[in-house]
Amino acid sequence: MNISINGLNGGPGAGVLTLLGITLLSVAPALLLMMTSFTKVFVVLSMTRNALGLNNIPPNQVIAGLSVFLTFFIMWPVLTDINTAAVQPYLNGHIDFTQAVALAETPLKHWMLPLTRQDDIALITRVANRANPASPDATPMSALIPAFMLSELRSAFIIGFVIFIPFLIIDIVVGAGLQSLGMMMLPPVMISLPFKVLLFVLVDGWGLIITSLIKSYSGLH
Numbered sequence: 001m002n003i004s005i006n007g008l009n010g011g012p013g014a015g016v017l018t019l020l021g022i023t024l025l026s027v028a029p030a031l032l033l034m035m036t037s038f039t040k041v042f043v044v045l046s047m048t049r050n051a052l053g054l055n056n057i058p059p060n061q062v063i064a065g066l067s068v069f070l071t072f073f074i075m076w077p078v079l080t081d082i083n084t085a086a087v088q089p090y091l092n093g094h095i096d097f098t099q100a101v102a103l104a105e106t107p108l109k110h111w112m113l114p115l116t117r118q119d120d121i122a123l124i125t126r127v128a129n130r131a132n133p134a135s136p137d138a139t140p141m142s143a144l145i146p147a148f149m150l151s152e153l154r155s156a157f158i159i160g161f162v163i164f165i166p167f168l169i170i171d172i173v174v175g176a177g178l179q180s181l182g183m184m185m186l187p188p189v190m191i192s193l194p195f196k197v198l199l200f201v202l203v204d205g206w207g208l209i210i211t212s213l214i215k216s217y218s219g220l221h
Contacts, residue, residue: 034145035108037074040152041213042067047160048209051167052200053193070210074217081107105141112148113137115155115217120147155216163209167196 033039045063049055072079082104090100113136124143125132133139139147174192199205 034149035112036071037152037213037217038067038071039149040156040216041070041074043153043156044159044163044209044213047156048163048205051160051164052196053167053189054197070213074214075111078107078111109137109141109144112144113139115151116144116148117151117154120150120154123147123150159209159212166199170196170199 042063045067049058049063085107086095086100086104089095089103090097095103116136118136121136121139121143122132124147125139128143130143133143171189171192174195178191
C-alpha cells in the first residue's frame with residue numbers, strides 16, 4: 001500500500017496544502033523561537049525594560065509584537081530565498097515534499113552558522129554522544145538549532161549587561177545621595193526612575209537598541 005501526497009499534476013493536492021498549513025501554524029511559534037532572531041530581540045528588549053525599572057511598561061504584548069516584526073525585517077532575505085528555492089518549486093510540482101524541506105534548510109543553515117559558536121555546537125554533539133562534525137557546514141540541523149539558541153541567548157545577555165550599566169550607575173548615585181542627606185526611608189527607585197527614563201529618551205534608547213540588533217545580523221545573507 002502506497003500513499004502519495006502529490007496531486008494529479010505532480011503538485012500537492014488541496015487537502016495536503018490544508019494539512020501542511022495547519023501543521024505549520026501549530027509549530028510556527030517553536031520555529032520562530034528556535035530558528036530566527038526572535039529570541040535575541042525579545043530577550044534584549046525585555047532586559048531593557050527591566051533595566052529601566054518599568055516592570056509592565058511597555059507590556060509583554062508590545063514587546064512580543066515589536067520582536068515579531070523586527071524578526072520578519074531581519075529574516076526577510078532568508079525567507080525570500082526559501083520561498084524561491086523550495087516553496088514555489090514545490091507548489092508548482094517541480095519537486096516533492098522531501099526535496100523542498102532539504103532545499104529550505106540550506107539558506108536557513110547558512111544564515112544560522114555564522115551566528116553559532118563552535119563551542120556550543122561541540123557542547124550539543126558531546127551531550128548527544130555524537131562525533132564532532134568535520135566542519136561547521138556538516139553540522140546536522142538537530143544539533144545546530146539548540147546550539148544556535150544557546151549562542152543567541154549568550155549574545156542577548158551580553159547586550160543586556162551593557163544596557164544595565166548606565167542605569168545601575170544612576171541607581172548607585174541616587175542611593176548614595178539619599179543616604180548622605182539622611183533620607184533613609186525614601187525609596188531610591190522613586191528618584192532614580194525619572195532620571196533613567198529621561199536619559200533613555202534623550203539618547204533615543206529604543207532607536208539605538210533596535211539599530212544595534214539589526215546591524216548584528218547584517219552581512220549574513
